[in-house]
Every structure is written in C-alpha cells, then in structure tokens.
Amino acid sequence: MIEIIGPLVRADAAATAATATTAAASNVAARPVPLQKQLIERLQQAILAGRLPAGSLLPSSRLLATEMGVSRNTVVIAYEHLAAVGYVIADRKGTRVSPLSSPAARGEPAVASIVVPEVAYAARVGQFAASHQGADNAHALTPGTPALDRFPLAAWRRALERAMERALPQALGYGAPAGEAALRDAIAAHLRMARGVRCDGSQVVITEGAQEALNLCVRLFTNPGDIAWVEDPGYRGAKAAFNAGDLRTLPVPVDAEGMAAPDHAWRTHAPKLIYTSPAHQYPTGAVLSVARRLALIAHARRCGAWLIEDDYDGEVRHTGEPIASMQGLVDDAPVLYVGSFSKTMFPALRIGFVVLPRSIVAQTAAALREMLRGGHRLEQLALAHFIESGEFGRHLGRMRRLYRERQQALRDALARHFATEPILGGDCGMHLAVRLPASIDDRELAARAQTRGLSPRALSGFAMDASNALNGLVIGYGNTAAERLGPAVEVLAELVREMEGEQPTQKSTAKPVRRASPPTTSSV
Template sequence: MDLALKLEITSTIPLHRQLYDELRQAILSGRLVSGQRMPSTRSLAKTLGISRATVLFSYDQLLSEGYLSTVPASGTFVACQLPNELLRSTTAPPISSTFPPCIELSSYGATLATVELPPAPGQKPLINFGCYGRPAFDEFPIHLWRRLLSRACRLSNTILDYPADPLGYKPLREAIACYLTQSRAVRCEPEQVIIVNGSQQALDLIARLFLNQGDRVVMENPGYFEARYIFQAQGAEVLPIPVDRSGLIVEKLSTLTIPVKLVYVTPSHQFPTGAALSLSRRLALLAWAQQTGAMILEDDYDSEFRYDERPIPALQGLTSSDSVIYIGTFSKVLFPSLRMGYLVVPPQLVPVVARAKWLVDRQSPLLEQHALTDFINEGHLESHIRRMRILYAERRRTLVQALNQYLGNQVTIIGENAGMNAMVQFHIQLSDEEMSDRAEQRGVELISACSCYMNAEDGKGMFLLGCTDLDSEVIQEGVRRLAEILNAAEP
C-alpha cells in the first residue's frame, strides 16, 4: 500500500510526530477509510526508510486516541468510529461579511458591522506621510526601557498576579497625577487617575457609562473619527459643530434646542486641524456645560508638542466643577504598542469607572506599569519629551518649508505650529483617491482627511501629513514627488 506520506528528515519536528500527523490527516480526509487495513509496522518502516520504533510510537499514539484499532491475529485497522466525526477535514467555507438569518446582533454589534476598519498593514512606501501621530521610534531610549523592565521582573512574584486595584498601580497613578499637575495644570489627586489601555479604551469606557440609544454627543467637525465611531456604536446621535482658527465655535452650542449628554473636544491641539481652543472659548464652553449639565470629554492626545511656546494648560484645570473628564495617553510621547493611557475623572465617578474597567479586562499590564513608573519618577519622561519637542519642531519646519518651496500656492497649510502632523489642502482637480493612488505609485503614502468630516465631501482635497518619524531628507523628497504629481495634473 502506497500511502504517499511526506516526511522531512531535516525538520525540527520529530519523525514520529510527523508520521502521526500524516496518518491522522489521511484518516480525517478519507484517504484512509474506516475498516481499512494498515500496513505492518515493519513494512511501513522499510517503505519510509525509518526505524520500526518510530512507526510503533506513531501507531501507539493513534491507537490510544481511537483513530486505529487492532484485531488479534489479524492486524491494525482504521477505526470504524472515529473519536470525533466533526474533525473530518472539509473545505472551509468562504468567510462572509453577512450573518445567517438566525443570528441577530445587538444594536451595538449591528452598528459595528458597518464600521470600516483600517486595512491590515502591508508593504508601506518608503516615504510614509500617512502615519500621522507616529513617534520617532529610533529616538526612543529602548535600552533604558529594557533595563527598567528587567528591574521590574526582579520584583516578587506578585507582579505576575491579578492586581488588587482596578484603578491601576498606585505609584504610577501618583506619578501621573504629579506630572499632570506640573506640566498640564490638571487638578487631580492620584485617587482620580485610572490606568487604561490607551485613549481608545478610555473613550469606549466613558461611552458605555454615559450614553444610551438616542443620546446626543457634540463633536468638533472635522474631528477624531474613531471617537465618532465609538459614540455611534453606542447608539448616540453625533452633532457636528464646526471649528475655525480658534477651535470649536462654542457660540453655536447655544443654538442647540435639544439636550446634549457629552461634548468631545481636543482643545490643546484640535484634531485634525491643529487649532488651539482660545481662552475665551474655553471659559464659555465650561460655562455652557455647567448650565446644561453636559459632560465635557477632553482628549489631550499630543498637547506636549507645541514648538513656539509652552504647552497650553488643560481645559480641566480651569474649573473647580466636576464637568470635565480628562483623557491622556503615552502612545504619542513614548510608543503606541505600550497601550498605556489614563483617565482623570471627578471623584464621584471613580467607583463606577473602576467597575467598568474591571469588567472589561481586569487591569492594564502590571509589568509595564512598574517600568513606566520608574521612567517618570527618574526624570526620563520629561527628558525624552524635551528632546522630541526639539526634533519634531525641526521636522515640521522642514515639512512646511518644503511645501512652500515645491508647491507654493498649490497648497494651503492648516493649523498651528504644533502637534505631530500637518493638515494641508491641495488645490488640484484630482479626486482624493486619484491623488493617493498617484502618490503611492511614486512611493509616497497619503491619507485623506475626508473621514474626519461628518460629510466626507467637506474634506475633499484635505490630507494629513505625518512627519515626526521621517528625517529631513525623506520629508523633502516626499514633498518633491507630490509636487511632480500636482504639476503633471495641471491642464
């Protein structure tokens, strides 16, 4: 009997395991049918050129699992009843994006099914302007971080256990509270700080706790589209309020005739335009929230990176009321895969937010919390931010100078001299898709800002250019290639 078994002598997988897998698959696929007589261990060993002990070992495993059976004085056979008929190999059905009629998703699930997630990362062009908000990874002190992680690993085994406090590692919360008080003028105690897995989880937790079907959320337009997706997934109605050079146009809130539950803002560096909310508008927003009972959700995602002046103090620090929930993250100042962020919530909300965090995932990784605590307390965070502020300012200047040099009046640069990206408008007849496709053909990645607008047409010609992880030469070359595209497209 020729079983057409494939064994790799040079493989790191033992021969007996390879033979077991091959025979089991042959049985499950139907190449070896129920009741079929198996070759003797001696003859199979001779056919395959392996030891009889190897065959015996594989047969014994298959016998013990019920794939083979023995008949005294007759031999070994494929079992008539396999241990699990459901294990039979069949061609996998194609994955469908629709659901069978018997499956009824919740309103939350049904909304999520319509959300278009970003594509899986593939081979990116050399000049990637599309990764806005990405830090300069090669400038991060990875050797120092490795040392801090190693130090944390030498602690007692309790670091491997479930943490007792769902709010997060207390020394880290103390370090964050001290940092926020000094650098962002946030009013908080360590007991108000809750460690979360990035700002995205913070948004999700607050949306779950505050929003019911039909509640209204005010958002900047354009604004952070992933926050909009979260609010809409909870069944909320998003009310877009336009922004200008001074940020959210707060006066328009007074024209709303329906109650608002949440106001989501990025006041220190508006996403994606880069505008800073003026002091007068900050005070007006706080007064409006106090009068209406709306909660303000302040996302302070990359406020550390202002280049002409000191970072603008947080909105939260301007009020003694409990109308502001503050969100911060280390994804921008350190690195995204750390997945470490934090919420600062009013004292009366701490217990319910802690319960929500505990139900979602119990806690954020404790080992990284220990390392991050030392990173902050030993002064490495402030030192790193200072170095990155200088570096990012230089790279942003390079981008602006290159845009002016190569494109001139073909481009408008939008936003303040701050943040990790620039928003630009190309004055061109090409659609955003055509512009992105032509850029990709020339080795440049572009991301349209259309998704940031409630009406995508309003963002036509707008693009987000990330520059913080690109050196000056790459930035200049990328802009030069974009200029060639625009010049070639002119009639």
C-alpha cells in the first residue's frame, strides 16, 4: 500500500524546530499536517486517480498501520471518515473502494485529452458582457462618482455610534422587509420637501442600491416577454434589469426635451414598464418637459403601464430651482419613483429605495415579504438620524457648491481644447458629455485614456440601438478636483490628436466600431 499512496511525512524534532523558526520569522503559525489527515487525503487521491480501483479490498487497519508505521487508531479513524463520505464501503468482508463516477476511479483507460464543453450561460449573460465598459472607478473623470474625500466622516461616525448605542442587540436580527420605519419616514419627509414627491413612509421600500430597486420593479410589475421602454442613449443598469427579467426592450430616442415616444409606439409596442430619468437624462443631461411628462402619465394610465422615474442625481441642481419629480405632478400617478444615496452620500452605503403608488402598497406587501429580507439595519438607522439631524441637507448644500465650481472648471477646459464640439448637459449632476467627430472612435479613445489614469466613458456605449449611437465622451467631474480637470482634458485632447494623426494609414482598412445590440423588438 505504501507504494500506492506514498509515505506519510512525520514532524521530527529537527523539522519541528525549523518550522517553528520559519513561522516566527513570518508571523505565520505553520503546523505539521497530522498523520491522520495525511492518510485520508492520500487514500482519497489514490481512489479518485484510479490507483485504487472500485471494488479493491483495502488492507486491514492493523496491517496498514504496521506498513505505514502509524497507530492503528489513525487508520481506523481514516477508514471511518472515508466510509462516511462514500469513498469506501465497510462490511464483515472488509473495507472495499466504492464504485465512483470518475473514469479513473472505475479503472477505465485514461483519455489523452479531455474536452471541456463550453459553458452554456443564459443569453442575458452574454448581453451584459457585450455592453460592459471596463474602467477604473478610482480614476479621474469617472462619471457618477461623488467627491468621496469631502464626505463628513465624523458626522457619519457619530450617527453610526448613536444607532449602535440605541438599537443593539435587536438590530442584529432580520428587519422589516421594506426597511426600517425610521428611515422610510425620513426619506418620505425629505422627498416631499426637496423633490415634490407625494408620499409617506408606508410607500417607501428600502433596497440595496438603485439597481435592486429597478430589479424589484421588474419582478413586481412584469412577466417574461412583456415590453419595456428605455431611453436611447440611456442607463445600462435599466437595460440589465430588463434583460434579467426576460423583457423585450424597446429603445426610445432622446432629444433636447428628453424621451420622445411617438404616438404610434403606444399602439404597436404597448409597454408594461417605461424607464426614464426626467430631471437629468443619463447620459445626455436633457430635462423631460412638463408636456411630455403629463403625456407619458396619461398614456401609461390608458394602457396599464408603469413609469420608472430614476431620480439618480436630481438633488444636485446647479442653476435655478430644483426640478420637481414627475411622480408629484398628479395624484397617485402610475410612477415608481427610484432613488439612492450613492451620489449624495457614497456608493459603498448600498442603500436605495423605491416609492410605490399609494393604491398598490397593500397589494404588494405579501410579495415584498417573500422577496426581501430586512438587512443593513444599523446603517439604515444611522442614515435616518443623519437625515433628521440636518447633516444630510448641509452635506448636499456643500456638494452643490463644490460641483458647480468643478463643472465650470471642466467647461473652461473643454472650451480651450474642444471648442468646436457640442457639450451636452450641465444644469444638474456630476458629468458632462462632449460630442466628437465620427472619425474618432470614442471607445478606443476611452481605452487609451484609461492607460493615462483617466476614466471617461464612451458615449456610444450607452446606445440601446447601435445604429443610432452617438459618438463622444461622458466626463465626470464629481471625483476630480477643479485644478486637475484642465490637465486631464488636455490629455484627452492629446489623445484625439494622436488618433487623428493615425487616420491616413488606416483609411483603407478602417472598420466600423462594433456595437453590442440588446434584445429589442425594434427602434421607434
């Protein structure tokens, strides 16, 4: 048997001393592997590799102990373990190797090469991969990343400590599926005052970020095969949520007044869900006009559709008064108002929410109990206090002033280096979009910028219909100091000139940019 499974490694005095010295030097507790564990692992490997074929009779515990130079107890325990997990069968005739599904263990001849079948992922997984734009969110110019170094950590720490003092140990258990009542009430009060949302705490459902809120809307209000409308260009997270729900996605074009849904689309491709970002369309920055908001609500009511209003950064308005929510335009509108604290606080908080219409709160309660498990209770209680104490409002005020300054610095830099290119957006949020000539591949430009420590996004990557893709860059300024924006834009201009200089040698072989198309019924 020893020639099959090999000798066991003993920890003699010299080896133990050497091991202890090495462990002390590296601050790692290195201990010799027990003989019993070594024996179990060697026998398992021999059985799986076929060196001990199915049906083989193993030596008696006494004989194997003598051969291996270990105590009989070690062998007995090893055999018992192997029998417990099914490697061997023990009866009055002795201990035999079990029949296993491994070809080697069955004693079949080894195959020269093993062909690994291609993994059959769900179709939606390929769609996600095709539309993904890889970038480092820690780099400058990243869209959607707030000024993390300006967050009031001391105030947040006090809010967390207060939550722990008052809520432990009860807050360590599961919470209400819809979230902590204190946070739901605090969010409702803030939304009524700051965003014109018509709601109370009973309508607010806390989620793990805005993405879970979108997924929840899909699960609650659609069935596979339903049609969902999404802005084009638009937020890829909405498309991902619709793909995950096996919905048919219809790209709806965006113009200067936001989502422009033609009347015939309501008849030919009646939707069940409509995703829109009315206060600050992502990524173009357009504001959905009041006329279109009212028309969307009226059409949605007639065809039994639900509108998802993603107010992802409506709090950060730079000019004039904040634009009120679409949800608050009419009473009990068919609007699912979605928001999060990723932009206004910090992304790692992972707290989002959806405000349900009052008329459906009772009907969805049972489903929510099955779908959600209350968690992050301490963070929710801390956030409730952070809002109620006024710290959240003060932080927002400071961030609005900071982002206004940074946006102006970005505009000045773009005016110097991209004077002839149109700039999209600017009245809200933490990003601008700049259009580029068709001769510049925006995805290639974004990839080259990544190597220089910058992470703008390719505007074409937000296209839902590849044939209508806009060419340009989406440039974030939330996470980049004003003094760094000028040099960063200068780098982008250098990269554009570099790409323009390469064009004469590529004219005959230039290929169109590959665009990943989502599953769509058609474009309108």
